Amino acid sequence: MLKQINSLMLALSFFYLSCATLNINTSKEDNLSATALQPYGRDVRNPEQQLEMISSAVHFGFSFEGAECQVFASIPDVNGHNYLQYELDGVYQKRIRLEGKAKLPIRLTAPAAGKHTVWVYKATEAYTGPILISKITGHKVKPLRKPAAPLIEFIGNSITCGAAADPAEVPCGTGVYHDQHNAYMAYGPRVARALGVNFVLSSVSGIGVYRNWNSNGPTMPQVYEQVDFRANNPQRWDFNTLTPQVVSIALGTNDFSGGDGKEARLPFDSATFVNSYIKFVQQVKSKYPKAQIALLSSPMLNGKSRETLQNCLTAVKRNIDAVNSRAKPVALHFFQPMQASGCSGHPNVEDHAKLAQELLPFFKKLVP
Numbered sequence: 001m002l003k004q005i006n007s008l009m010l011a012l013s014f015f016y017l018s019c020a021t022l023n024i025n026t027s028k029e030d031n032l033s034a035t036a037l038q039p040y041g042r043d044v045r046n047p048e049q050q051l052e053m054i055s056s057a058v059h060f061g062f063s064f065e066g067a068e069c070q071v072f073a074s075i076p077d078v079n080g081h082n083y084l085q086y087e088l089d090g091v092y093q094k095r096i097r098l099e100g101k102a103k104l105p106i107r108l109t110a111p112a113a114g115k116h117t118v119w120v121y122k123a124t125e126a127y128t129g130p131i132l133i134s135k136i137t138g139h140k141v142k143p144l145r146k147p148a149a150p151l152i153e154f155i156g157n158s159i160t161c162g163a164a165a166d167p168a169e170v171p172c173g174t175g176v177y178h179d180q181h182n183a184y185m186a187y188g189p190r191v192a193r194a195l196g197v198n199f200v201l202s203s204v205s206g207i208g209v210y211r212n213w214n215s216n217g218p219t220m221p222q223v224y225e226q227v228d229f230r231a232n233n234p235q236r237w238d239f240n241t242l243t244p245q246v247v248s249i250a251l252g253t254n255d256f257s258g259g260d261g262k263e264a265r266l267p268f269d270s271a272t273f274v275n276s277y278i279k280f281v282q283q284v285k286s287k288y289p290k291a292q293i294a295l296l297s298s299p300m301l302n303g304k305s306r307e308t309l310q311n312c313l314t315a316v317k318r319n320i321d322a323v324n325s326r327a328k329p330v331a332l333h334f335f336q337p338m339q340a341s342g343c344s345g346h347p348n349v350e351d352h353a354k355l356a357q358e359l360l361p362f363f364k365k366l367v368p
Contacts, residue, residue, distance in 0.1 A: 029070075032062055032136040036143045041200045042126070042227055042237055052130035054228050056161045056201040057183035059121040061144030062136050067113045069138030070105040071120060073098055075131055082131050083123035085184050089116055092184065095123050095169065098131065105137070117144060124181040125161045125205060126228045150367050151198045151242060153291075154188035155220065155284070156250035158205035159300070162186030164346035172343035177205070180342070185349040188248070190356035191363050200242060204229045208254035210269070210276035214262070220251060221280040239287040246366050247284055250296035251277070252312070256305045268305075270312055277316045285324070292328045292366050293320070299335035299355060300345065310334050333362045 034051040041058025043051055051060070062069075075082045078100040085095045088110060096106055110116045122131055154160050164172070166182035183189065183201060192199035206213040207220045207229075218231035227237040255273055259265035281293055295313045297306070317330040336358060342348035347355060 029137045029139060030141050032138075032141040032143060034133045034135055037062070037133065037136075038143055038145050040146060040198060040242070041122075042202070044130070044227060044235070046132070048134075051133040053122040053133065054126050054130050055122070056125045056181075056203050057121050057123075057186070057189055058200070059119055060133075061117060061119040061146070062141055063115060063117045063144055064136075064138035064141040065113075065115050066110075066139040068107060068109045069116075069118070069136060069141060070107055071136055072105045072134040073131055074102070074134070075100050075129060077129060080129065082128055083178070083181060084131060085121050085123045085182070087117075087119040087121075095166070095182065097169075115140075119144075121184050123162075123183050124178045125163065125183070125203060126230075127204060128178045128181070130228075146198050149197045150245040151200070152188070152192055152246045152248060152363065152367070153242075153244040153288075154199060154201050154203065154248045154250070155224070156188075156201075156203045156248075156296075157207050157254055158203075159253065159298075159347060160186060160188055160201060160203035160250055161205055162189075162349075162352065163205050164343035165348050165352060167343055167348070182349055185352055187347075187352045187355040187359060190352060191359050194356065194360055195363060195367055197367055200244070202229075206254055207251070208257075209251045209280060210272050211255055213254035213257040214260040219276070221276060221283060224280070224283065244288060244291055245368050246292045246294060246363070247288060248294045248296060248363075249281070249284070250298070251280075252309045253298040253300050256298075256301060256309065268308070270308060274312050274315045274319075277312070278319050281316065281320050281330070282323075285320075285327075289327075292331065294331040294333065294363070294366060296359075297332075297334045299338040299347065300340065302337045306337060331362070331366055333359065 035049050037051055037060040039058055039060040042055035043053055043058055046052055075098055080100045082098045083095045086093050162183040164180045167180050170179035188201055189199055223229040223231050225236050226233045227235045256268055297309050301309055317332055321329050340347045340351050
């Protein structure tokens with residue numbers, strides 16, 4: 001009898017061990033390395049095999065099963081901070097502040113178990129520094145690609161970045177400049193989502209065509225080919241990485257700026273602006289010969305400045321179309337003037353929704 005009891009206990013112990021092992025295996029987390037991610041936007045794979053998210057709204061996607069996953073993200077500046085933001089199952093969630101000294105991964109949770117998709121975006125621009133992604137962990141975590149669709153590249157300044165647009169967490173006039181950045185809610189990504197197309201942002205706050213808001217340079221034509229839009233960086237962006245069908249250029253607001261009041265500012269020079277703009281469009285066309293070029297004015301300019309910018313853009317179009325008679329004619333859109341409600345005179349997230357709504361019919365005609 002004792003022998004039978006011992007045999008039964010041994011069998012039960014083996015059954016328990018088998019169940020426990022099975023339970024451990026089914027809950028085991030998988031690792032998705034940064035090298036497997038497929039980002040949209042300007043990025044770098046550094047020697048540590050991390051993904052460096054550089055440009056505004058550069059993003060990557062992945063799927064996982066269960067109720068949570070972890071994103072291993074960091075920034076190089078231990079004394080600084082930066083921001084990510086994300087979608088879960090196609091629904092925008094929030095911005096996430098990354099502290100330079102933080103060591104723990106970002107934990108993303110779903111309301112229920114099952115299969116989920118996540119798209120992670122950089123909320124800030126290149127000048128705030130890169131965000132480093134080492135890996136993603138979760139059950140059955142896999143990289144995602146965007147569905148095949150046309151691509152729009154949005155070139156511009158702080159407006160295109162979504163800078164100073166979101167004071168929900170850090171009020172205007174407090175914190176540092178990028179505390180109010182929200183690239184996901186900027187007009188370009190909104191237009192792309194509404195049209196069901198892909199997008200990248202190539203934008204820098206304060207930048208212009210022939211001069212910046214408070215300096216003579218480096219301007220967009222001088223930094224466009226650098227991977228992070230910094231003139232002193234020898235690393236160039238590989239323009240074969242992505243091929244946009246439409247390139248939208250929204251520059252000029254800062255060329256018209258009166259400066260910061262610290263140094264003398266010459267009056268706006270229409271001839272220099274037009275000539276510089278023509279050269280920049282030709283520079284862009286040399287990277288994307290078949291792309292449709294679209295020039296946008298500025299919603300921030302009114303009165304005489306608005307009229308002058310529109311005349312300048314018309315002159316740029318006339319010249320480019322004459323030189324490239326077999327190419328698609330340059331498209332123009334002149335914004336309606338806007339009284340912006342964001343920080344330091346910028347559009348806020350609601351203003352960006354209005355800009356996107358105004359632009360939708362225009363881009364709908366351009367997207368193949």
